[in-house]
Amino acid sequence: MERLVIVGGGLAAAKAVERLREEGYEGSVTVVGAEGSPPYERPPLSKDLLLGKDTDPTVLDADWWSEHDVQLMTGTRVTALDREARRVELESGDRLEYDLLVLATGAEPRVPDLPGADRALYLRTLEDKDRILATLESGSRLVIVGAGWIGLEVAAAARSHDVRVTVLERDDLPLQRVLGDELATHLAALHRSHGVDLRTGVTVEEIVLGDDGPVGVRASGETIEADHVLVAIGAVPATALAEESGLEVDDGIVVDERFQTADEHVLAIGDVAGAWNVTLEDRLRVEHWDNAIRQGRAVADVLLGRDTVHDWYPYFYTDQFEFSMEYVGRPGPKDTVEIRGDLEANAFIAYWIDEESRLTAGMNVGIWDVNDTLREMVGTRVDRSELTDLS
Numbered sequence: 001m002e003r004l005v006i007v008g009g010g011l012a013a014a015k016a017v018e019r020l021r022e023e024g025y026e027g028s029v030t031v032v033g034a035e036g037s038p039p040y041e042r043p044p045l046s047k048d049l050l051l052g053k054d055t056d057p058t059v060l061d062a063d064w065w066s067e068h069d070v071q072l073m074t075g076t077r078v079t080a081l082d083r084e085a086r087r088v089e090l091e092s093g094d095r096l097e098y099d100l101l102v103l104a105t106g107a108e109p110r111v112p113d114l115p116g117a118d119r120a121l122y123l124r125t126l127e128d129k130d131r132i133l134a135t136l137e138s139g140s141r142l143v144i145v146g147a148g149w150i151g152l153e154v155a156a157a158a159r160s161h162d163v164r165v166t167v168l169e170r171d172d173l174p175l176q177r178v179l180g181d182e183l184a185t186h187l188a189a190l191h192r193s194h195g196v197d198l199r200t201g202v203t204v205e206e207i208v209l210g211d212d213g214p215v216g217v218r219a220s221g222e223t224i225e226a227d228h229v230l231v232a233i234g235a236v237p238a239t240a241l242a243e244e245s246g247l248e249v250d251d252g253i254v255v256d257e258r259f260q261t262a263d264e265h266v267l268a269i270g271d272v273a274g275a276w277n278v279t280l281e282d283r284l285r286v287e288h289w290d291n292a293i294r295q296g297r298a299v300a301d302v303l304l305g306r307d308t309v310h311d312w313y314p315y316f317y318t319d320q321f322e323f324s325m326e327y328v329g330r331p332g333p334k335d336t337v338e339i340r341g342d343l344e345a346n347a348f349i350a351y352w353i354d355e356e357s358r359l360t361a362g363m364n365v366g367i368w369d370v371n372d373t374l375r376e377m378v379g380t381r382v383d384r385s386e387l388t389d390l391s
């Protein structure tokens, strides 16, 4: 019997095994995950769960694993990969042999090279969320380093708990490179209107430590006092196993359009994989929920011998105050943005258009059931005068 081992018990792994068993895969399947919990979705960690809402992020029911004869090993880290012997070594010293190995190890928060950074809060796991939620007391002071998606979502959640929030961003606007100036200005204004002290164009120099941990952040020569400090400056792919075993890593684990590494027995999916995209004719490492789901399912299809390739446009979403959106596509740096609808009311569509009038990305904010339409439009030539808010 074929032995499949998946390293990493996250969303991509769960979607892969779900599809495999649904579609009748008969090999033995083992999922080894370092975290203590079965696979769960991370988006609610910075949204509903941090708002204090009762949401269950678990991907598959507790019974699913035994009912579908998949061995799930939680709280178990894989420490080494021996590709020649085709086996992985666990922290305990035990070994697991495989015929096929899928690396789905995800990503980890980027830790800046700054004094005190190792004592700050970071958000990646359920435990991180619990730690942060416990600090969100009315009137307490939270400084967030980084105005990316996660930093801004935590800022919004923290404000709902009446926390005094300061966000420090190196660029002139939050998410400027993703959204462009007009939309980034809009997002900055939204956060400020909700009482977030958003400071842009600042250089963080130090997380200032007291006896019990961070008490402030020194940025551009000024010290901002804090009760808690969260650093949210992006994530780095968890590529150590691949690297140490000699697989090619270039930001993520390098895989082709079928998620295959140069070793025919090893594949990689999810946040950790830099996969060739046949539509975009480029290698992409995408750190988004939808990508983990699609790549999980697609790798299952590949393992089932089907002709599946990585050919879809990236998708993601966010919820911050009244700004709730879905985004599909991959814009270029020179694209211009056209907005249709009501920007102030957070009910509009933004279109990214390249120099050849091709739509490279679309974002629906506060307008729903239109993302599939946007996905169909992406890659086609558009006439600016005919673009609407789709509602």
Ligand code: FAD
Pocket: 007, 008, 009, 010, 011, 012, 013, 032, 033, 034, 035, 041, 042, 043, 044, 045, 046, 076, 077, 078, 079, 104, 105, 106, 107, 123, 124, 125, 150, 238, 241, 269, 270, 271, 272, 286, 287, 288, 289, 290, 292, 315, 316, 317, 318, 319
């Ligand atoms: P992960 O979910 O990171 O899972 C990988 C797992 O592998 C982890 O549990 C890790 O512990 C384990 N692992 C690593 N190394 C080993 C090892 N050696 N041995 C065993 N196990 C190992 N995306 C969106 O599109 N929209 C959102 O709104 C959104 N919000 C997010 C909010 C937060 C707070 C975070 C952290 C992410 C968010 N994302 C969002 C991104 C999305 O959650 C990720 O893209 C997705 O989780 C990736 O899934 P994955 O399975 O590839 O990796």
